[in-house]
Amino acid sequence: METWNQNPSDAVRAHTPLLVNRRIDERVEGCVRYMAEKGDRAEMSRYLERLEREWDISRAISVSTAAMSALGLLLGRRDGGGWRVLSAVATSLLLQHGVFGFGPLSEVFRALGVRTRREIDLEKFAIKALRGDFERIPNDGGPLAKANAALVAAQS
Template identity: 80%
Template sequence: MESWNQTSSDTVRAHAPLVVNRRIDEHVERCVRYMAEKGDRAEMSRYLERLEREWDVHRAVAVTTSALGLLGLLLGRRDGGRWRGLSTAAGALMLQHGLSGFSPLSELFRALGVRTRREIDLEKFAIKALRGDFERIPNEGGPMARANAALVAAQS
């Protein structure tokens, strides 16, 4: 399949190792290709509902740093303040992520396969295009050509 996810100003994606981005892109391609081969609109709709609930990397970082901050405060209150450094570190990670769009936690979540909102949205729009929600996807050329056209259309 031709490369479809090249133009991205996403900071998290730009800082992630190429192999991680490639693995995530290949997962999207497999899913879109599978949906193009199946052609089952009901299955596409169920999968789209699942994508709507998927957490993106920014949400995962925000929830994790908040939980670490609260944990540090709670443990620090119980154990005389030794754990407050955890709250400080969590706050620093969240500040870095908020200012730069990237933090070490982002890298960890990327390695675990957590995607950016843009990557999730690209897959959603490609599936919607295959489902027939848009007019730009040709019916000829087979599932591979339709999947590729859907991915390209989703990005534009």
């Protein structure tokens, strides 16, 4: 499939190893191709509901650092304060992600397959295009051509 997921301003993607980005993109391509071949609007709608609930990397980092910080404060209260360092580390990781758009936790979550909001939205728009929500997707051509057109339309 032609390269469709290009955005130089996406700091998380830019700092993620190419192999990890490719694995995430291939998962999306496979799903969109499957939906194009199957053509089941009800299944597409169910899948879109699942995508609406998917956590993006910013949410995953926010929740994990908040949990680490709370744990550090709780354990630090019981053990004389040594665990409070965990809260400081968690806060600094969250700050780094907020300021630079990426950090060590981004690498961990990306390796686990957690996607950016933009990546999730691209897949959503491609599925919506296949479902017929937009007029840009041609009806001629096979499922692969339709899947590719949906991915390209979602990007624009």
